[in-house]
Amino acid sequence: MATEPDFGDHLRVVSITKTASVFPKVVHPPKILSLSNLDRQCPVHMYLVFFYEHENNNLFVDRDSVFRGLKCGLEEALSVWYPAAGRLTLNPSDGNKLNLWCNNKGAILLEAETQVEISELGDLSQYNDFLEKLVYKPVFDGDFSQMPLVVAQVTKFGCGGYSIGIGISHSLFDGPAAYDFMCAWASNSAVIMKQHKALELPNKLPVHDRGTLLMGKFGHEAPKGVGAKLLQNGNDVVPSVLTRAAAVDHLYQLIMQAAAASGDQIKLDQIENNYVHKTFHLSGALIESLKREVFGGDMGGFSCSSFEVVAAHLWKAKTKALGARKETMVCLQFAVDARNKVEPSLPEGFSGNAYVLASVALTAGQVEQATHKAIVEKIREAKSSVTSNYVKAYMEAVAGPQTSLPPIKELTLISDWTRMPFHKVGFLQEAAAYASPLVSPIPQVAYFMQNPRDNRGIDMRVGLLPHYLSAFTRYFLTNK
Template identity: 25%
Template sequence: MAEVETSETILFFPSRLHEDHPRRETLRLSHLDADRNLEVPVRTVRFYAGRKDYNAAQQFDDITGALSVALSCYYPLAGALKRGRPDDRLAVHCQAGQGVPVVRASSRRTQAYFSDLLSSAVDSLAPGPEISEMLEHPLTLQVTFFTCGGYSLGMCVHHCLCDGAGATLFLSAVAEIARGASEMSTRPVWARDKLLGPRQLPRVEVDFSPFLRTKGRISDPYGGGTFAREYFHVSDEGLERLRAQMQGAPESPTFTSFEAVVAFIWRSRVRASEVVPDTKVKLVFSMDVRRLLRPCLPTGYWGNGCVPVYAQTTAGELSGRPQMETAELIRRSKRGVTAEYVQSFIDFQELHYADGITVGENSCGFTDWRHLDHSSVDFGTGGPTSVLPLSFKLLGCLDLCFLLPYPSVGGVKKGGFRALVSISADALPAFREEMKSLAET
């Protein structure tokens, strides 16, 4: 018997038509949303402890009832994605009668059984529609109940509609209503093509050519490849030891945990993969620019608010030079992200979208989920004990690493954090050896 059994899929509609929601309209996406590398599903699962005085039926009704209310303002999530002319970009087509599918499921297992697995079992806790199906329903949810009384919320959303912060903002609104609020405290903001659109005369002041390729229409910028996935513990002691080693002289800069760990993992992956020394290798990570722009993006803006940031060197230089220099390379890349960088990236998308834009080979991707406001997604039984990403096609890379907080057990969080790494199976044994020093206490 399957680990997870689905009982039904129900379509939930906005509880009322919001005043901003005409009977029929087409909403344009921003040029950050329309990045071809974001034409992928983002699948996540959030685990909850549940409450003894709440049965499964009550919890399901609370979540789905709140979903219907929230969709009155977040109605584009119930829309359909269609390509427009002449550039073939996606847009959201909204009309009355559209809804969001919610799968109801159960498992004979306890929540603890799934919380650290990387298998088809945990993968079955979130919907997995084909990308073609997601054009009709860009958001699908799944609520799964466990024998221990806990439950999980699986989510599959088309990346062009939101990033991790945007998805959290939406789910926080649903959770706020589920806890009894009459309306959400933060009103969602669209206006995407106006807030993050190209200049009237697009111009690219930042040179992206070392990092991005434009060569003909590319239906799948990710290509093929088979990768293994594994969790790696990063202890507080291991992190501080690494940062101290990178600091060098007393007057040297102190690197952030992100700069230090990413520099270490990037080098370790390239070493373990035995990349030829003179091969160019790239690092790409996402950086939130919501507060960088002037004016800042509105608090309720829930579209993609991150830009990709790049660093490049050769495999030989990365493996042979002090890690402090790699951390400094990452720091310089971060500091190079200005308002002009963001606008140039948007204009680059405007000028080259039809060409097909990819990151290319030998690229490692990193995304940091440690500081997303996961605790705000509380449906009345407490915030999630754990949040896991299930997708590995992000940032134009398959060779991806998530930095994740540890699950909360009884309100107490374990020290350190986890790195969830996707890497070729052949390189995994050597990479494990490289990572041991970060786990030591």
């Protein structure tokens, strides 16, 4: 569930005024790029909308120059990030697995306009349905060869400001790679719009080959068999020479738990997909205050990151809000960058998907009774368990046919963007007023984003079922 801005229906219209195919300025010889199992998990587009408010700036006077600058900047970026101009393709000889056909087919860029003023959207950090009109969503008819991997829409608002809505196939880039790609595009566009003659060369060139992450190319084989899990008798970590992907094991257990459950409320939770998406602002000072509150005045020599304390706090608040039976299994999962976890490490500038999920599983009663410090320690144990063997086991576990994840209320899933300050991507100005993600294929995911006004703060966007929102808000904001 989302809200619409409060203005008349006649003002909701966003009109497309121009559509262009954008090709690399430098054409690369066509080739097939093998994808890893991590790339194949989610071939859909992920969308992000940047807002640039009107200022006394010539860039905002001439709409044609904005479109032309973005188009030329994208042409330059695609010359280096050439897979983004390609298409996905199915390999019949390998079970119809997805690979990337680097064929220079190009990206799609649209120009649009609306009478709406950016100020009418209210708090830009809060999701509303109108944001869906600010991105281009190509129709997928099952033919990957016709689906552009990068799409963008630049929309001029009635106030003179702009939004830039960008969609990128998740099979192409993960978060850090998408951030680097957008920074390169924005840098080239800004130079062109300011009529500078020389383009800036990238500090590091992207590496598109998946290399180590292709199955069979790990430095050593991961042992097979039942191995260490982060849930043993609901609590302890058990060392083992054998490795399994705890995140996949725990997810399977959650699905089996949901299937075995009975009762009208549980059935309702499994079917309902009408999520509320709400952003909570946590300033750097508030996060430090939370650390002192939950760990004691001097924290007893215990230190933790902002991610760790907010993740622990989120999990406790959500578990309390669910009101699940104390013996019910609940799970916290979060993405871990595997670039330096695999052996050999991935090269600097690696552009593919390199994140796997780490996982902590406890009973609802244990989460409610546990201190924040105990949960932080569990989070650290889960993160440290992500080794080269874990990554290989994870990739083997996700090798099968991809299916959509059913809504599981006992799963808390976090995507940490705090090291990717998307709002600083300067397409039209040095920084956007806000960069807002649209709803992901997993609507309950919680995004941790850097607060544009406080780089030590965190904006947490989370998807919740409506009947849990009030309780979650109370527990999250009061820590009681």
